[in-house]
Amino acid sequence: MAIRSMHHLGITVTDLAAAVAFFQELGMELEGKAHMEGEFVDGVIGLDGSRSEIAMLRTPDDRYRIEFSEFQTPESIDGSSHAPINALGLRHVAFVVDDLDDTLARLEPHGAEVVRNVENYQGMLKTCYVRGPEGILVELCEYFS
Structure with a gap:
């Protein structure tokens, strides 16, 4: 099965x-x-x-x-909501977006913070991690055609 x-x-x-x-x-x-x-x-x-x-x-x-x-x-317990990416366990969810800069601008009023940098990988994609509500790590990727 x-x-x-x-x-x-x-x-x-x-x-x-x-x-x-x-x-x-x-x-x-x-x-x-x-x-x-x-x-x-x-x-x-x-x-x-x-x-x-x-x-x-x-x-x-x-x-x-x-x-x-x-x-x-029962009351929720802290599951290390601000743990770094190398901490054991489920760490992030990733999405492909049409326009990374626009997405970041729209998420900023909702508390999104870029973890460090927006990076460009060999002209193929632009990507970054952001912390969303409650420290949820979200990877955002914009692929170039």
């Missing part, structure tokens, strides 16, 4: 509205929001008495999704 597809990536945040606004500005589309609690949810995630709000966003091509979760109970 092989994997048929990847459904989504999950990211826990403390400010769901800010995360949704940031990723919508990036170009993702809100697929839906839901309140999550109860025995079924607790059984799946392994936390008793959990309550959360979730938002599912998808890329415009409908191929990839990110689920953002904001927990009311």
